[in-house]
Amino acid sequence: MTTAPVGPPDVFDHRMAECATDPAFLAAALPFLEEGLAAPDEPPPVAIAAPDKLDLLRDALGGTAARVGMVPHTDWYTGSASNAVARAAGHLAAHAGPGGRLHLLMEPVWQGRAGRSPRESAEWIRYEALANLLFAPLSTTALCVYDTRTAGRAVVEAARRAHPGSGVYTEPARLAAELDAVPLPPPPPAAERLARPDVGAVRAWAERQGLAEADAELFGTAVGEAAALGGVTGALLWGEAPGCVCELALARRVDDPLAGFVPPAGTDLEPGQGLWYARQVCAYVDLRPADGGGTAVRLQYA
Template structure:
């Protein structure tokens, strides 16, 4: 089978259960791998209504699962890769986490929901994503209808008339990179090899707020992106590093132009020699933004600051 990606828009516990219970119980009876990644309240409801079937469902924390778009996408791949046999599928009942997201995070998680339709297009997976119309902003619920090809209505499925082509949706979200850096920006101009880039990160990242335990990984992600800038740009690039109230940002720019769509969201061929750098960087970073055009390419790598 190919990917089934549904939005479950619900306004009550009854509406949630009408779709969630048959989705989960059918999966268990078929021998599928079933994950439930919902709010605590809806997990309790689901457990109550499926009884002993819950023993065959893997319940996970939504906050942990929806940690960063790149890592969540990779988590889907790893679960799909681990499927036993050739007939079972991965069924994921989830509620993406929107509370506490700032506008950039909200935009990038919307992009993630849309890109799933391309990244997992041929996967043995059925994803049912819950959206509470009572608690979520209307804009997020409306956007769910644009990022999911199908809507779950009870035990049935219907096409979403608002569904947007992922390439078009992706392009809509490629607006200007904001916020623009203010005071306190560190800059490494015109690098052509990686040693100065790694030293640049080591000199400034922790002081700006990168957690010490994540410094090595952050340096690796920056190194991967900077390497791409040198290899595929004009042989050199610039780096800037600064902090906002929530994140530390490293921006890499080069005069080259990238041509691939969904940059860094599509898992590279393990046997191929290219395309791994951005994928790795997306796994490490909490957010990664990329813009490319006739004026060159800019990549922003975000990592949450120490609390």
């Protein structure tokens, strides 16, 4: 099953293809890539998929394959879902045509990080949902490939809700809120308390927990960037390397589902980018409502 194009041609077109066999994959991928090759004012389409699927495309396309960008998905999806946002935004900024025009065929690594746990899979479904908002101003056309041999039925069913035209599409903020409704494990009783998240104190604590100096520096800086949201009333620290955790208590509510997902103007990752920096550095950054109208911001390094 492949969802049909939705909306006018000058907005983000977010499609989904489900397949369970190699012929079904080709039946979805080939027309999409041919559409991209024929699109005016566009650079050649790019296929980001498992190496065996790229081989199938090369064989099926023949001489035309040289006109299609081919990227093994393990080279594209090298980190967290937030890192994938940065990779896509950077690629579009550097290589897309006017208005972000480009056809991208995309297959996350469901046999790797994206599918290693329900929590990790939920992060990737969040990425799929928020992509509808993040890339809405662009004229990019994306076909997200879900192979049920690797993605699994539960993941595919959840992904349908993140793709317009699927028949079960759910508004992105609502879907993100549902994902956030799954409770996080409570902090352990032995968690260390800090009155304020001093970067140096967090860095020193992380080193004591076993993080290498460079990683501890990144984690401490990420906590400081998250604290820039303002209104921090305290912090808790727990865990051992590499899974060091810091939870900040904010006196104010942060309701924006895109908080920390919108790419900054520059392409380089650097302090001063707030929650974006924190999401790029940490494996997980969770914002949850807290008692009294506040927000709990939990950062887990790995």
